[in-house]
Amino acid sequence: MTELRRSLLEWYGRQGRDLPWRHQSDPYAIWVSEIMLQQTQVKTVIPYYQRWLDRFPTIKDLAIADLQTVLKAWEGLGYYARARNLHKAAGQIVRDYNGVFPQRLDEVLTLAGIGRTTAGGILSAAFNQPWSILDGNVKRVLSRLVALPVPPKKAIEQLWQLSDTLIDPQHPRDFNQALMDLGAIVCTRSRPSCDRCPWMPYCQAYSQGMQAQLPMRESSPPLPHKRIGVAVIRNDEGLILIDRRPANGLLGGLWEFPGGKIEPNETVEDCIRREILEEIGIDIEVEDHLISIDHAYTHFRVTLIVHYCRYLGGEPKPIQCEEVRWVTLEEIDRFPFPKANTKIIEALRQNN
DNA sequence: CACTCGTGGGG
DNA sequence: TCCCCAAGAGT
CATH class of the missing domain: 3.90.79.10 (Nucleoside Triphosphate Pyrophosphohydrolase)
Incomplete structure (x- = not known):
């Protein structure tokens, strides 16, 4: 376990991405990035991110803004409930927390648009708290690590448990970021670069030659x-x-x-x-x-x-x-x- | 709990 | 052209 964590963090120190929100310490700025990144690729988010912070520099600025202005700033990003919830949650924070982003998990989870993964992402990135995450990258990495024999959707609780077990209590911020970077850079969904992976020695999918077949997917009916x-x-x-x-x-x-x-x-x-x-x-x-x-x-x-x-x-x-x-x-x-x-x-x- | 909710890019 | 899915949450 110790060596698993150490090897990932060492890899992250050398190969981790330089992303705009990683230069931010303001929990609001980190929160915005987490919401924009829901189901949305990093490359898509980047042009929106700084523009958003310029237009709404603080939680209070966002809270007092008109919803139409907020939607205009979000235009093109998709999943517009994210923008509506961001605006709503800014109002919650001004009203319930005097405009200061809360630091307790149970409080963060009451905010509109913030679920378990986003809450863990914010609290670990902003305050270095040891909450685990389970986004698309982590699901794929962990599915391969244990050679999960079912589609991830059918083993969500098991994957959460694994993410909880793995997270480094000494370096939760870097560990979560490193896990996502590993999925985004090395453990990609097509043609994973196992020869460059710090977890190759521990990966059951690799040892079984199954990395290209995992994670399992379930068939979907044709769209109307x-x-x-x-x-x-x-x-x-x-x-x-x-x-x-x-x-x-x-x-x-x-x-x-x-x-x-x-x-x-x-x-x-x-x-x-x-x-x-x-x-x-x-x-x-x-x-x-x-x-x-x-x-x-x-x-x-x-x-x-x-x-x-x-x-x-x-x-x-x-x-x-x-x-x-x-x-x-x-x-x-x-x-x-x-x-x-x-x-x-x-x-x-x-x-x- | 299965379904809803955008857009862009890769294969 | 078509399918898949990406830093998921709400209902």
Whole structure:
């Protein structure tokens, strides 16, 4: 056990990554990094990270910020509940802890968006507390270390126990970071570099020649596909109608061009006309096709079929959304949009 | 507890 | 082109 820890920490000292949040001692800055890194690769997070800290330097700055501003800063990162929860938790900390990030595990776990892995990550990185972690990297490393004979999802508690047992009580911060770096650099999911791994002598997957087959994965059913009719509605002044999605759920709180699912035996034009009447309560005429966009979410795929539309009449009302608004193409950038919709905005710009 | 929740990149 | 999945949490 001692040699296992020592060899990993020695490797980390030589080969560990230099990442922006590792220069931070402010628990807030570390917390932000942990949330951004949930299910998101380091390379994706980096351009967002410093920008976020510049815009919201302290917990109080984040707490008093408007949610729309927060979502705009998060735009493009995905899993927008993370941004909503970050904003909510900042309010919790200001209210319950006088704006100071708590240092007890049970308190940290009450904060929105922080579960067991993120709590352990923050407390070990910020305060060098000996809480273990179990993220994607650690699951893969440990699955190979013990040659786990089942998919990780079916052995979560066993893996937590292993992470608890392994963590170095003398160097919890460096140990957790080292374990994640090992997964990210050496014990990668494809073509792991076992010849450069400090744990090669202890790895059961390696000794069995099974490192390429582990961790085991479970088959997933094919994703459903939806066709969505989308409207770019323009009025006589050339303004464009956008709506804000419900606060929770898919893309919650973001803005979009209105539309909806094309039913069987329904034309795109009929769908768009129907959806706009149901959602916003106005009459439109569906005109030229603008663009079609294929986009894959985690649990389904969509094809957005986008048409220009002309506003005919009726008062726009937020029936199945939170808010509707007429905007110009110039001011539309101030609103947070999902990625698939920013492609529509690009197409609009190119047509002008 | 199985399902929901984005986006980008690798193979 | 298609599948997989990445510093997971909430319900």
